[in-house]
Amino acid sequence: MDIYIPSLGYGNIIRLSSFFSNYGVVSILTEPPILRTKADKAIIILPGVGSFAKVIEFYKKSGWESFILDSFQSRGIHIIGICLGMHLLGLGSTEGGLSEGMGILDGKVVALSTIASNSYPIDTNMGWHKLIEHKPVYANEFCKGDSYYFCHSYGYQMLDQSTVLSSVDLGYLIPSVIETYNITGLQFHPELSQMSGKNLISSLIKKKFNS
Amino acid sequence: MTTKRIIGKILVTDRFYQEFGCLVSCISCQYDKQMPVGLPFSQALIMEAQVIDEIQVIYIGDFKRRYWSEFLAICSHISSSTNTPLTIGGSIDSYSISCQLFESGADKIVIGRSFCEGQDWVKKIISTFGRQSLVYSCDYKRIDGTIALRTTHGQWMACSSLDKHIKQVLDAEICGEIILNQTSLDGSKSYVEERIIPSTLHMATPVIIGCGLSDHMLISNLLTKGFDGVTLGTYLVKSDQSIQQIKARLLNSGHSIRMY
Numbered sequence: 001m002d003i004y005i006p007s008l009g010y011g012n013i014i015r016l017s018s019f020f021s022n023y024g025v026v027s028i029l030t031e032p033p034i035l036r037t038k039a040d041k042a043i044i045i046l047p048g049v050g051s052f053a054k055v056i057e058f059y060k061k062s063g064w065e066s067f068i069l070d071s072f073q074s075r076g077i078h079i080i081g082i083c084l085g086m087h088l089l090g091l092g093s094t095e096g097g098l099s100e101g102m103g104i105l106d107g108k109v110v111a112l113s114t115i116a117s118n119s120y121p122i123d124t125n126m127g128w129h130k131l132i133e134h135k136p137v138y139a140n141e142f143c144k145g146d147s148y149y150f151c152h153s154y155g156y157q158m159l160d161q162s163t164v165l166s167s168v169d170l171g172y173l174i175p176s177v178i179e180t181y182n183i184t185g186l187q188f189h190p191e192l193s194q195m196s197g198k199n200l201i202s203s204l205i206k207k208k209f210n211s
Numbered sequence: 212m213t214t215k216r217i218i219g220k221i222l223v224t225d226r227f228y229q230e231f232g233c234l235v236s237c238i239s240c241q242y243d244k245q246m247p248v249g250l251p252f253s254q255a256l257i258m259e260a261q262v263i264d265e266i267q268v269i270y271i272g273d274f275k276r277r278y279w280s281e282f283l284a285i286c287s288h289i290s291s292s293t294n295t296p297l298t299i300g301g302s303i304d305s306y307s308i309s310c311q312l313f314e315s316g317a318d319k320i321v322i323g324r325s326f327c328e329g330q331d332w333v334k335k336i337i338s339t340f341g342r343q344s345l346v347y348s349c350d351y352k353r354i355d356g357t358i359a360l361r362t363t364h365g366q367w368m369a370c371s372s373l374d375k376h377i378k379q380v381l382d383a384e385i386c387g388e389i390i391l392n393q394t395s396l397d398g399s400k401s402y403v404e405e406r407i408i409p410s411t412l413h414m415a416t417p418v419i420i421g422c423g424l425s426d427h428m429l430i431s432n433l434l435t436k437g438f439d440g441v442t443l444g445t446y447l448v449k450s451d452q453s454i455q456q457i458k459a460r461l462l463n464s465g466h467s468i469r470m471y
Contacts (some may be wrong), residue, residue, distance in 0.1 A: 010310060010313065010314065010339070011314070012313050012315075012316050012317055014287055014290045014315070014316045015290050015294075015297075018290070018292075019294060049340070050339060050341060051337070051339060051340060054339060084341070113384075121415040122415050123384065123415035123416055124387040124388060124415070124416055125213065126387060126388055126417050127216050127440070128214045128216070128469045146471075150213075151318065151319070151344075153342050153343045153387060170213075189318075192295065194259065194294050194295060195294075195471070196471075198294065
């Protein structure tokens with residue numbers, strides 16, 4: 001399995017590359033790859049590093065956005081967006097100023113403080129949560145009841161609920177796992193979620209690649 | 212709802228470099244009195260094996276950063292070998308130092324007093340890495356009856372109201388989390404001056420408390436009052452209980468705690 005991670009040139013990429021090296025050969029690239037293998041033998045991981053406005057600018061300039069859009073339209077290489085990486089796939093975000101996203105997921109990303117309830121105000125969600133499943137999340141009995149690590153100040157207001165596999169309860173529901181065709185979005189960080197994260201990614205890869 | 216977090220703190224010092232030939236972890240009181248306890252990497256692995264919720268690594272070596280590259284290598288090693296959230300801090304006073312820490316595996320960085328001085332480099336960190344990647348460490352102690360806050364490079368400045376100070380930080384929306392560090396204590400004496408606990412708990416930004424926590428009842432009371440978690444350093448070293456046992460007791464006391 002070839003695993004490609006876009007490199008911003010800054011931030012913590014050590015953890016993600018180390019985590020995914022358990023599942024294949026990891027390449028960290030500033031520009032999109034020329035695929036050496038069939039699309040069903042590769043994954044793109046969009047890391048949850050940085051702030052939306054700056055990172056989407058990088059994706060647009062570097063050619064990564066076009067590559068990801070082509071992959072989605074052709075139902076090609078599987079893409080996993082983690083935290084900010086998932087936000088980039090949406091219509092846009094207000095983080096760091098209003099910016100357009102890739103438009104793959106039919107939802108907008110907004111500050112948690114703008115959608116928080118009065119009874120449970122929140123502007124940063126930091127910590128461990130269990131998932132509220134709407135549909136089975138990579139059905140694996142080992143994942144049932146597991147907690148995952150979240151660290152974010154922005155989240156999706158999803159318009160298309162059919163893509164939401166699970167949510168997290170912050171006093172209101174925020175999508176935590178999203179899936180559409182060859183795209184998976186995770187609001188939490190599997191690479192920081194100890195055994196729960198490993199089990200979930202193993203199940204995901206097994207399901208998607210039957211390996 | 213989110214679970215309460217038990218955060219393991221590892222202090223890394225260069226004070227024993229001549230003796231051991233490397234940076235070691237230590238337990239400390241007010242960052243002055245130090246006792247070596249092991250290697251930071253080994254401690255991090257043990258913490259993860261015992262299902263710690265986060266690991267915090269703090270550099271308390273000299274400000275000249277003589278062994279900085281070795282510290283960064285330790286952080287990289289921990290980051291690439293564990294799957295636990297890693298927060299790194301200690302004498303961060305510029306954007307470039309912050310970037311070095313992120314590139315060495317920090318998921319979040321802890322910044323002290325310079326955070327509140329409106330530094331441009333702090334704003335640059337937020338715009339580049341996002342607000343959730345910044346933790347403000349509010350180090351305080353009582354000097355001659357007055358609360359004082361630790362300033363850049365270890366000076367102390369009187370603070371008329373800790374409560375007001377925390378409110379100002381929260382209102383400015385410039386960090387993802389606040390850690391209150393009562394630095395005149397360590398985990399060998401369990402005590403927190405309750406009257407200075409800010410009324411800002413249960414607010415939108417998580418607030419963690421650290422230093423001076425070595426008693427189950429005290430930790431349980433602080434979590435009940437609304438703190439989102441506790442950092443434990445000396446207590447984890449001196450206690451005969453494992454992290455899982457500490458968590459199990461808190462779970463039995465009615466707190467929402469992650470056990471696996």
